Amino acid sequence: MSDSSVAIIAGPSLADYHFGEAHAFGPQRHQAFLDGIEQLGIQGQFDWLSPVRCDEQCLQRFHNRDFIDKVRQASKLGIGYLDQGDTPARTGIFEAASTVVGSVIDMVDRIMQGQYRRGFVP
Incomplete structure (x- = not known):
C-alpha cells in the first residue's frame, strides 16, 4: 500500500465531464472540489493520479x-439529449464520459488490489 491510503484522480480531461453551465452538474464542480482540498490545506495527504x-x-x-x-x-x-431529457449532449461528452468510466475503473482496481483504502474521482 502507498504511504497514503487515499488517492484522488484529477485532471483537465476528467474536469471536462459536465453538462454545460445551465446544468446542476456543471463545469465548475471539478475545480470546486480541488479548491476545497486546497483551502483545507490537505493536498499532501493524498496520492494524486492521472x-x-x-x-x-x-x-x-x-x-x-x-x-x-x-x-x-x-x-x-x-x-440533443443522451436520455429522456435530463442529460444534455455537448461536444466532447463521449470522450469526457469515457475518461470518467476509465478513471473510476482504475480507482476501483487499485482499491481491490489493496493499493488504496479509499479513492475519489471528482
Whole structure:
C-alpha cells in the first residue's frame, strides 16, 4: 500500500465531464472540489493520479452498441439529449464520459488490489 491510503484522480480531461453551465452538474464542480482540498490545506495527504480513458470494449460491458453510437454522434454534433431529457449532449461528452468510466475503473482496481483504502474521482 502507498504511504497514503487515499488517492484522488484529477485532471483537465476528467474536469471536462459536465453538462454545460445551465446544468446542476456543471463545469465548475471539478475545480470546486480541488479548491476545497486546497483551502483545507490537505493536498499532501493524498496520492494524486492521472485520469485514464476507457476503451470501447470496456464501455460495451455495460452499454449496447446502439447507445454507444448514439452518445458518440451526439458528442460530435453537440446537440440533443443522451436520455429522456435530463442529460444534455455537448461536444466532447463521449470522450469526457469515457475518461470518467476509465478513471473510476482504475480507482476501483487499485482499491481491490489493496493499493488504496479509499479513492475519489471528482
